[in-house]
Amino acid sequence: MVWNGQHFLGLEDLSKEDIQSLIQRASHFLEAGNRYEPNAPLSGKIIANLFMENSTRTRCSFTIATRRLGGDCIDLLGGTSSASKGETLVDTAMNLEAMGAVGIAVRCSEESGPSDIAANVGIPVINAGSGTASHPTQALLDAGTLLHYFGCDDLSGQHIAIVGDITHSRVARSNVIGLTKLGATVTLVGPQKLLPTDPACETSTDLDAVLQEVSACMMLRVQFERDAQVDEDYRDKFGLTEERFANFTGAILHPGPINRGLEIDACVAGCNSPQNKILSQVSFGVATRMAILEHLIG
Ligand code: CP
Numbered sequence: 001m002v003w004n005g006q007h008f009l010g011l012e013d014l015s016k017e018d019i020q021s022l023i024q025r026a027s028h029f030l031e032a033g034n035r036y037e038p039n040a041p042l043s044g045k046i047i048a049n050l051f052m053e054n055s056t057r058t059r060c061s062f063t064i065a066t067r068r069l070g071g072d073c074i075d076l077l078g079g080t081s082s083a084s085k086g087e088t089l090v091d092t093a094m095n096l097e098a099m100g101a102v103g104i105a106v107r108c109s110e111e112s113g114p115s116d117i118a119a120n121v122g123i124p125v126i127n128a129g130s131g132t133a134s135h136p137t138q139a140l141l142d143a144g145t146l147l148h149y150f151g152c153d154d155l156s157g158q159h160i161a162i163v164g165d166i167t168h169s170r171v172a173r174s175n176v177i178g179l180t181k182l183g184a185t186v187t188l189v190g191p192q193k194l195l196p197t198d199p200a201c202e203t204s205t206d207l208d209a210v211l212q213e214v215s216a217c218m219m220l221r222v223q224f225e226r227d228a229q230v231d232e233d234y235r236d237k238f239g240l241t242e243e244r245f246a247n248f249t250g251a252i253l254h255p256g257p258i259n260r261g262l263e264i265d266a267c268v269a270g271c272n273s274p275q276n277k278i279l280s281q282v283s284f285g286v287a288t289r290m291a292i293l294e295h296l297i298g
Helices: 016-031 057-068 089-098 113-118 136-150 170-181 207-211 234-238 242-246 278-296
Strands: 046-051 072-077 103-108 125-130 159-163 185-189 202-204 216-219 251-253
Touching: 016 136, 016 170, 016 278, 046 057, 046 089, 057 072, 057 103, 057 125, 057 278, 072 089, 089 103, 089 113, 103 113, 103 278, 113 125, 125 136, 125 278, 136 170, 136 216, 136 251, 136 278, 159 170, 159 207, 170 185, 185 207, 202 207, 207 242, 251 278
Parallel strands: 046 072, 046 103, 103 125, 159 185, 159 216, 185 202, 216 251
Antiparallel strands: none
8 A cells, every 4th residue: 555644634645556455455344244353453542533513324434443443432523512612623633632532533514624633633634524525435435335336446437427416515526536546437417506617527417318328326415404405306307216227227326314205216225226335335334444544543
């Protein structure tokens, strides 16, 4: 592995080989199932989960990953921390370091939050989702899920659609970086008002046309909490409906949480088809965070 960064802030910092190496290590952890790592590289170490925005998958998977590596973790959540009294994100992180945490996984609404913390502490910082800008651990687990699905070690020749509320999606931004580094072609699909004005790849407003071209389709949640607005025909135009899925032969992904019946029909999200990789993403999320924690801290 070439990458020797102290922090995991964004996939911009990693080469294709670094991404492949982390996915390879995560795949080892996935194959080991629910087993705790016998050499316990985080034994005696405490990781702080500093989550100023809500989370189910990312926070729980960091907790499980830490424990499987033999470490312990503390959770500091926005609503119950002294951030509610005006303490800054950086001050909060510096206090966690002073208490002995050896690493911080941070989710926050500020784009620069993880890098601001990294500039002020002496322990590794992992970006667990920052504003609408970046969610690199999600993109790494998404890339690994796709590599497993295709049975390849890169994504050359694969064309992947990311569909929905692109404007508000840190998952889309990090995935464009990660997937293209692995050789994929990416097309962003959505209503014009939810597409970026400065896209880093192709865009389209015609989901049916794009679905005929792609080998995988990542559906995104409409982020109403960030004031996303959609028209009444959103599901008809941009949802992965039962009818669309019946004519699609590729993999389907969704980072979660899901608005069932809006961006994806409930029966599609819950179907047993081998094309449905949604819960595989979640399982690989634990393994991916194990690989990152081991590399930075173990
Ligand atoms: N995919 C994702 O980040 O989910 P959570 O917000 O539940 O962590």
